[in-house]
Amino acid sequence: MVSLRPLAALPVVGVIADGRTYRHLVYLLIAVPLGFVYSGIGSFALVFGVLLSVVLVGVGLLIAAVIGSRLVAGLERWLANRLLGTDLVAADDLPAAAADGSTGATATVRAYLSAPSTWRGLGFISLKFWVTVAAVAPFAVLAQALSLVGAPVRYPYETTFGEVNGEPAVWAIDTAPEAALAAGLGAVGLLVGLHLTNLIAGGARLMAVALLGEDAGSGDRPPGDAGRVTVDGDAADREGDAGRNRDGDRDSEEGTESGEGSDSDADGFESDADPADPDADPADPDADRNDRD
Numbered sequence: 001m002v003s004l005r006p007l008a009a010l011p012v013v014g015v016i017a018d019g020r021t022y023r024h025l026v027y028l029l030i031a032v033p034l035g036f037v038y039s040g041i042g043s044f045a046l047v048f049g050v051l052l053s054v055v056l057v058g059v060g061l062l063i064a065a066v067i068g069s070r071l072v073a074g075l076e077r078w079l080a081n082r083l084l085g086t087d088l089v090a091a092d093d094l095p096a097a098a099a100d101g102s103t104g105a106t107a108t109v110r111a112y113l114s115a116p117s118t119w120r121g122l123g124f125i126s127l128k129f130w131v132t133v134a135a136v137a138p139f140a141v142l143a144q145a146l147s148l149v150g151a152p153v154r155y156p157y158e159t160t161f162g163e164v165n166g167e168p169a170v171w172a173i174d175t176a177p178e179a180a181l182a183a184g185l186g187a188v189g190l191l192v193g194l195h196l197t198n199l200i201a202g203g204a205r206l207m208a209v210a211l212l213g214e215d216a217g218s219g220d221r222p223p224g225d226a227g228r229v230t231v232d233g234d235a236a237d238r239e240g241d242a243g244r245n246r247d248g249d250r251d252s253e254e255g256t257e258s259g260e261g262s263d264s265d266a267d268g269f270e271s272d273a274d275p276a277d278p279d280a281d282p283a284d285p286d287a288d289r290n291d292r293d
Helices: 019-051 057-083 105-114 116-149 176-211 225-270 285-292
Strands: 157-164 167-173
Touching: 019 057, 019 116, 019 176, 057 105, 057 116, 057 176, 116 157, 116 176, 167 176
Parallel strands: none
Antiparallel strands: 157 167
16 A cells, blocks of 8 residues: 655645645534534524523523533534544533532532633634634635646636626636646645645644643643653753762862872972982881991
């Protein structure tokens, strides 16, 4: 089986061979209808909740919409893990919110409303509408580019590029050179559309990481901190060893200096011998007494 990883590593055109690009494309394709559904339900809950809040029905509707957003956030977290390459788990903040030990529907609602993950998930759902709006651009570019790429096998035909002064801008492709030019423009359009797809999906991924949970296995600190602690400990050990080596070197230097002083004393003792008598042994006291006699 031929691997496409070397092709995916190419600077500009590698996006075509990168499998993540097509997962991002599927994510945006799913995001378009979901975004409009979220927007419609959210607008309905907000409008009617505010209008009916005077009879307390609206308050219940708003609370139900906020709590229900946790289910939607779970769906979005699953989509992000499957298609955006994240590894998110739901935040475990409900036990902390219900730490008073109270039970009942009121306590449950209070726990859900006081959990930070509820409001972060609601924030993601609110921002997801703008991801949906932005996703329209790469789809429009890709649709037009695919039409142009097939020009060499389709011409003569006409393609439309929007409107100019209320009139449709039509390009009639009737000849082989025009078809080749259209195919080249279509290939460029494909690259632009796929890069736009990755850019928008990357923004959605950052939103998911920030608002939909935390990385699996992260605990109270981000992944990799344990490794950094180990590295820091090794560095500290290396610094301690270096310090001990420096202390040992200083002790050796001091010992060397002391040895040099002893040599000086020995030299001083040897200087007491008579330099005129080369046969004299300075270490022989009898020879010294005979010389004095």
